[in-house]
Amino acid sequence: MGTSKKASASDPSSSNAPSSLPNKNSQRPQHKKHRIPPSSASAPTALPGVQKIKAALRQTRRLLAKDKLAADVRVATERRLKSLEADLANAERARLERTMAMRYHKVKFFERQKVTRKLNQAKRKLAAMAPCEEDEATTAELEARLSELRVDLNYIMHYPKTKKYISLFPPEVRQAKGQSAAEATREAKEKSETDRQREEIRTWIRERMNSGELSWEPEVELERSEKKAARAAKAAPSLEIQGKDQANGKKENRAGASAAKPSKAGGLADDEFFDADDDKDEEGADQSTSADESDGGGGSDEDDMDED
Helix, strand or coil, rough: CCHHHHHHHHHCCCCCCCCCCCCCHHHHHCCCCCCCCCCHHHCCCCCCCHHHHHHHHCCCCCHCCCCCCHHHHHHHHHHHHHHHHHHHHHHCCCHHHHHHHHHCCCHHHHHHHHCCCCCHHHHHHHHHHHHCCCCCCHHHHHHHHHHHHHHHHHHHHHHCCCCCCCCCCCCCCCCCCCHHHHHHHHHHHHHHHHHHHHHHHHHHHHHHHHCCCCCCCHHHHHHHHHHHHHHHHHHHHHHHHHHHHHHHHHHHHHHHHHHHCCCHHHHHHHHHHHHHHHHHHHHHHHHHHHHHHHHHHHHHHHHHHHCC
């Protein structure tokens, strides 16, 4: 009886032995991990959000409002408060710049294309008139026109980021049907005020160009920036493909590791230790049965002798 229990316990094919189940991790859906863009990942000095800075400011002010506060802790907290206030101002300005950039991106794009086209036309005309030095007045006029167009291009590219953009080519003010004279006068005044602000910004841009802060050939700078953006756009798909290849490689490595790892039941079945025990159990069982048979034969002979 003991040998049969031992044999059944060591038998891997019995019902109590663990069966080979599929890996649970292989059945779980693989969620796509969002990659962090290189620009944000490589910017360690990026400021946190406005709400986080405001929360830190509230916590700092609560700490300073306590009466029983050590002097060194109060000094450090006051320094932290000033730093957080500066960070909040920078974060609010950055958010305003993003908002203005998104709002006037389309207008600036079309005006930049228009000014660039006019600037190239003026350069071609000036280059065609260069060999002929007879008409100096026309050449001077074209040069003045070219400089003004370059001022306009710098106006579009380097407009103050936190201000409402004033278009270089505003729509004309026309008195619509049914519009009163007072409304037309008000629109004319607004137009004059807009023109005044535009001329102020153009004067500021021209002063920066004269001081050397801005280039007198902004079209060259614009061409360089466009080429750089094109190279970055070409490199972005290759980086994405490389990231996908790395992710697929990791998945294949995990799949290979799970396939190479033997199952629990298979390991018990292939183990030589358990095979040796099974052989010994089978030999013991055969010996016990042969002994029982021999005992049974001797008893029958004695019975026959008693009968005689």
